Amino acid sequence: MFDLNTIVRPNILALQPYSSARDEYSGKQGIFLDANENPFGELNRYPDPYQSELKDKIALVYSIAPENIFIGNGSDEAIDLCLRIFCEPGKDKALTFTPTYGMYKVSAAINNIELLEIPLNAEFQIDINSAIASLKDPAIKVLFICSPNNPSGNTIEEIETMIKNFKGIVIVDEAYADFTNSSLLEKLGMYPNLVILKTLSKAWGLAAVRLGMAFGSKAIIDLFNKVKPPYNISTLNYKAAIEKLGDIQGFEKAKFLLISERERMAEALTKLPQVVKVYPSQANFLLIEVRNANRIYDYLKQNNIIVRNRNQEIPNCIRITVGTPDENKKLLTILENSTL
Structure with a gap:
């Protein structure tokens, strides 16, 4: 049986959170003389610390209750909060599977948490037997x-097996899941130790807004709200997100185009002599193995096309984000005309 209180750091359980002026009075009418705000201007008031209107929009889009939603300054804030809430610095550990998103390692280092890294197999999937054996370490929280995994692009199998065999918190980062039909969000109620991360930076096209979401049980979301800074989302970003979430038709149209371009690029790249392999992707990027990643990266950069060189993580691999049809055409033309 999962017991959240045994996972949370004792000082976090005992923490008395900061009470802002908007915690003590959340009404929208009145003469506001409580928060030491400047009374003049259009952006002079502090934002809603719990982003209620935005959560209502997200709840409709993803069919989940607002009480199960946390809004962060990018998913990176939620990643950091998970470590700060559940891991004792210098004592507890976290675990991930590599290659993967680099901020797990950075956030763990910032919080003085040892991050154990288990390599994914040749198909970028979890070796379930070795993974479950590693979970026996009681220090892993x-x-x-x-x-879908970054940088490989594939969805990960056996996630539910990992959740069922772990007594700590499982964070499933679904930053790219909007490009797939695969999400654990509908099963959130089945697993009290599950936290799902999503973002508006990818399929929704709001990377500049820096708005991430964490979905979990009300008990976990309450902890996030307890620890976060009081006004972690600006009014400008808040309003931009609400506007974007109201345009479902535009979202679906852009997503369809990106997926179509991804498949077109994958087919075209496979035919190039410089390309050894194009890995299957369910994200908005392609991981490709080439004959010389450093040379191709430098060649594209000289032609003002910037891709991501992943040679140090995955030998001779580069990651290419799906751009506009015109951008993708230019990339392919430059590679087709090269002598590399």
Whole structure:
């Protein structure tokens, strides 16, 4: 039986959170003389610390109750909060599977948490037997799984097996899941130790807004709200997100185009002599193995096309984000005309 209180750091359980002026009075009418705000201007008031209107929009889009939603300054804030809430610095550990999103490692280092890294297999999937054996370490409190995985692009299998065999918190990073029909969000109620991360940076096209979401049980979301800074989302970003979430038709149209372009690029790249392999992707990027990643990366950069060189993580691999049809055409033309 999962017991959340045995996972949370004792000082977090005992923490008395900061009470802002908007915690003590949440009404929208009145003469506001409580928060030491400047009374003049259009952006002079502090934002809603709990982003109620935005959560209502997200609840409709993803069919989940607002009480199960946390809004963060990018998914990176939620990643950091998971470590701060559940892991004792210098004592507890976290676990992830590599290659994967680099901020798990950075956030763990910032919080003085040892991050154990288990390599994914040749198909970028979890070796379930070795993974479950590693979970026997009682110091491991948090598990990070990115699906679809960055930088490989594939969805990860056996996630539910990992959840069922772990007594700590499982964070499933679904930053790219909007490009798939695969999400654990509908099963959130089945697993009290599950936290799902999503973002408006990818399929929704709001990377500049820096708005991430964490979905979990009300008990976990309450902890996030307890620890976060009081006004972590600006009014400008808040309003931009609400506007974007109201345009479902535009979202679906852009997503369809990106997926179509991804498949077109994958087919075209496979035919190039410089390309050894194009890995299957369910994200908005392609991981490709080439004959010389460093040379191709430099060649594209000289032609003002910037891709991501992943040679150090995955030998001779580069990651290409799906751009506009015109951008993708230019990339393919430059590679087709090269002598590399």
